Amino acid sequence: xxxxxxxxxxxxxxxxEVIGIWLAALLTLAIYSFxxxxxxxxxxxxxxxxxxxxxxxxxxxxxxVIIRRLFDPLFRPDLAQPPLDVPKLSLIIPGLLGxxxxxxxxxxxxxxxxxxxxxxxxxxxxxxxxRTIQTNILKQMQATIAPVLPVDAGGQYLFFSGxxxxxxxxxxxxxxxYFYFSLPHRGVMGGLSRVGIWFLMIGFGAGFGNTxxxxxxxxxxxxxxxxYEWLPTIGIHLGSGPGAG
Amino acid sequence: xxxxxxxxxxxIIFVLIALVVIIPFLTxxxxxxxxxxxxxxxxxxxxxxxxPGTPVMLVFDYGPSGMPELHPMxxxxxxxxxxxxxxxxxxxxxxxxxxxxxxxxxxxxxxxxKVEGVDWVNLGWVAGFVVPIxxxxxxxxxxxxxxxxxxxxxxLEVMAGIRDYQDIGLIIDLAAGNAPGAWIxxxxxPYKVKLxxxxxxxxxxxxxxxxxxxxxxxxxxxxxxxxEYEHLIGKKGFGFLGMSSQxxxxxxxxxxxxxxxxxxxxxxxxxxxxE
Numbered sequence: 001x002x003x004x005x006x007x008x009x010x011x012x013x014x015x016x017e018v019i020g021i022w023l024a025a026l027l028t029l030a031i032y033s034f035x036x037x038x039x040x041x042x043x044x045x046x047x048x049x050x051x052x053x054x055x056x057x058x059x060x061x062x063x064x065v066i067i068r069r070l071f072d073p074l075f076r077p078d079l080a081q082p083p084l085d086v087p088k089l090s091l092i093i094p095g096l097l098g099x100x101x102x103x104x105x106x107x108x109x110x111x112x113x114x115x116x117x118x119x120x121x122x123x124x125x126x127x128x129x130x131r132t133i134q135t136n137i138l139k140q141m142q143a144t145i146a147p148v149l150p151v152d153a154g155g156q157y158l159f160f161s162g163x164x165x166x167x168x169x170x171x172x173x174x175x176x177x178y179f180y181f182s183l184p185h186r187g188v189m190g191g192l193s194r195v196g197i198w199f200l201m202i203g204f205g206a207g208f209g210n211t212x213x214x215x216x217x218x219x220x221x222x223x224x225x226x227x228y229e230w231l232p233t234i235g236i237h238l239g240s241g242p243g244a245g
Numbered sequence: 246x247x248x249x250x251x252x253x254x255x256x257i258i259f260v261l262i263a264l265v266v267i268i269p270f271l272t273x274x275x276x277x278x279x280x281x282x283x284x285x286x287x288x289x290x291x292x293x294x295x296x297p298g299t300p301v302m303l304v305f306d307y308g309p310s311g312m313p314e315l316h317p318m319x320x321x322x323x324x325x326x327x328x329x330x331x332x333x334x335x336x337x338x339x340x341x342x343x344x345x346x347x348x349x350x351x352x353x354x355x356x357x358x359k360v361e362g363v364d365w366v367n368l369g370w371v372a373g374f375v376v377p378i379x380x381x382x383x384x385x386x387x388x389x390x391x392x393x394x395x396x397x398x399x400x401l402e403v404m405a406g407i408r409d410y411q412d413i414g415l416i417i418d419l420a421a422g423n424a425p426g427a428w429i430x431x432x433x434x435p436y437k438v439k440l441x442x443x444x445x446x447x448x449x450x451x452x453x454x455x456x457x458x459x460x461x462x463x464x465x466x467x468x469x470x471x472x473e474y475e476h477l478i479g480k481k482g483f484g485f486l487g488m489s490s491q492x493x494x495x496x497x498x499x500x501x502x503x504x505x506x507x508x509x510x511x512x513x514x515x516x517x518x519x520e
Contacts, residue, residue: 035259057340065372068391081390081397127375127431135430135460143458168457207450210467214314214447216266216494217468220487221313223266238270 018233025230028222070095144172171199251508258501265497269489276489284456285473288441288463289325291415297330299414300407303350304428305335305342311421311445312345317471317484318443319349319419323365325478327357331414332403333365336389338377338424343369343393362392363402369393374424378431382410410438415462419443425452429460443470 030045072080074091097119103112146165150158177189178196185193227238269276295301303322307315326333327350335346346367354365361367368389371377380388385407386398398404406412416438418428425442433440439462444452446467455461465474468491471484 036256060340060370061372064370068395081395124375127379131430131434135426135434139434139458139460140454143454203450207447210446210449212495212498213467213469213491214445216262216491216498217314217446217487218310219262219266219494220468220490221483223263223270223490224313224483224487227267227270 021229021233025226028226032222144168170195175199249508250504251512261497262494265493266490269493270486274489275485276492279469279473281473281477282466282470284461284464284466285470285477288417288465289474289477291439291441291462292322292325292329292331295329295331295414298332300332300334300403300412301326301414302334302336302416303346304416304418304420304424305337305346305349306339306418306424307345307421307445308339308341309345311419313483313487314445314467314471315419315421315443316345316349317468317482317487318465318474319345320353320482321471321474321478321480321484322417322419322443323350323353324357324480325474327354327359327364328478330364333359334368334403334407334413335366336368337370338374338427339420339422340370343367346393362396366398366401366403367393368398375427375431378427382432382436385409385413410436413438415439415441417441417443417463421445421448425455425461429455433460441465 027045027048030041031049033039034042068081070091074088074095097116100112100116103109146168148162148166148169150161150165152158174192174196176196177192178185178200180189180193183189231238292301303319303326305319323333333350333354335343335350337343337346350365350367351361353359354361359365369392371388377388386404389398391397392401410416410432416428416432418425418440420442421444425440425444425448428440428442432438440460441463442452442455442461443465444467446469449464449466452461452464456464465471468484468487471482472488473484475482475484
């Protein structure tokens, strides 16, 4: 049963927490060894990561979905929490559809796996198409139609809001012009698309800057772990950690 | 000379970056988080404006790889939510989320004497990604009939009076993938529930457009967003600690970008001159 982690004691005199910290530290160093060059230690760590990720997902899905949502309500109704309040058929049909996925392993009947796949595709297409259009196209278009001469309640012209809105409109039009290939990029179209390239470059620059920040943050996270969790297990305590200052 | 810099061993860069990240932790020097970003301030104000007892959903849509940036946010947000006596509903549509929910919320709840099941709950994970988000628009307890430990949600005090999104004051999605897009499309837009997000920096440029449209009422961007939020609640944690290394590492990378460009243009001029 998944739940919060509590204090667990000893293997060979070491708490499982300390063993876990050491494992994590060694695997961290093994992964970073790739920076020197590809090596077997890195490969081992990589394969352990992939294996554990897959196993964690499978185990949690088994307990939370197969057992708790399907098996218990159907076969152990006294254990089911909460008790099943819908006809059993509403669980049997999806359960059988799910089982049909495994027909992929039997070449003679593998065509049966198309039914659940078709159901999943139909469900997600039906859910996502209208919502994607509404959220990512219509709402964004609506937000682009902004006044370039905005005024506040007192009739005062809001210069910076107006400039921001103008910049937004120019950026959208010029970037769209760059991606419009039915007209040659000469004359006015050429000028618009060149401005569009500048907007794209600024966008890529912002994206790159954020990517650098994200990647450095990952390194910081591991360094923090090594300094504030691993080193204390060998008696080295650094000064002001979280909560200080 | 400049041109040679383009070809030196990149492992030197790795060592330099490692050093500039490690050294600030060994000193007492701490960099500022800079000016508070309006999107961070908006999220803080949004939580401040909620009446005590209002349910707030804190969604853990990330795994261990997103922890360095998102876990400090989660801890700071949990602290803010629980210290204001709001009800915290932790949940996930990404399978790795529930364990991280315990990891972030349980210590904060213990510190503030908040009880699981009464003041906060970990609802766990439900399969289907967008399906549970859509279902919760009709009935949250039906979507999450039990919490992560298997206790029926309709018997939990923290869930009393909650039926659907209309009873939720704010949803905050902490994500390292495309989950905020799903929450916008399937929760905010159809049900008009207030939504904010905490995201890894690499995703930031994709999500600023949703601030522009008002689909997100607040946004925390990476480690900087976490540090800003820790400053706002007056509780310095890993976000604040990491900003010193972040600042120095950025300066070093900017320096390398400048050196690389000088090397490139110097080399190009020389090549053009020799042709």
